[in-house]
Amino acid sequence: MGIEQKLGNMGVVTTTLENTVNWARTGAMWPMLFGLACCAIEMMSAQAAHYDMSRFGMELMRASPRQSDLMIVAGRVSKKMGPVLRRLYDQMPEPKWVIAMGDCASCGGVFNNYAIFQGVDEVVPVDIYIAGCPPRPEALIHGVMTLHEKVRTEKFKDLAKG
């Protein structure tokens, strides 16, 4: 992003700016619809009225990777789906984060065989892993809050390239 490349490390100015930018990023982080299997149901119910995720900024889920910041991989990823997942991840603009939701996305879950990736971190870099089969909507919201805490501690110099 432009700010990181231009500013780098400038002391107090950068700190306040970092806080502001990180607060803005966590305030409206739009997830990309990537519900693959059963965890998608829990993701949908976390988005729905009872456990509302819009209170945390995820007002809507964008189906297009070009318009989203967060990819919640909800469900098992088969070897046939792997290149598709990687392509969609590459199409998301920076800054982007990935949550591996559920056991199948974190470690392969119950499916320990030739056709399922044992953990989606063989394909995309993951920031937060959420355990559960499927994780309750409260667990997904806890994962999202943890991601927000992680984003708030991000520094510009880590994200700047060159």
Add this chain to the structure above:
Amino acid sequence: MDKKLEKIIQALQNNFGATVEEFRDEAHVFVKVNQIVDALTLLRDKHEFELLSTMTAVDYWPQQSPRFHLIYQLTSLAQNLSVQLRVPLNGDQPKVPTATRVYQVANWREREAWDMFGIEFEGHPDPRSILLADDQEGHPLRKDFPLGYEEPQFSFNFDEIGLHKPEPKE
């Protein structure tokens, strides 16, 4: 076995010299590879078996030879009957004439049989893999395909499994 089914099985036996096995009230008719399309056409046209419910294969290696049985489950909605045709096949890449001209639904079933077992269908209009990734080698549902599982990483074997695990991507 149902009376109507008996007549149909009799017709199959007369025309093709097929052998029959019964299990409870199901009939399994064994036909040869070169007769299968004619048998399917006969059942569809003369005996009103309009529906090919399913088509799969089984691998009996190493207990039985021939090792594959290709199974066609036919259902007649008009007469409320169902019959199963089995084709014993042997060899590493057995070839079978395609049934897509007789039943259109066999198109995807034959692609799945190719993908999972390696059974080739001659004359199939679209012989691509359907379920597996493009770079998958081997045919997973054969009995001599390795299970392909990953050893769970407990604390006593943490380091030795950690050597083989793929690195988390960046």
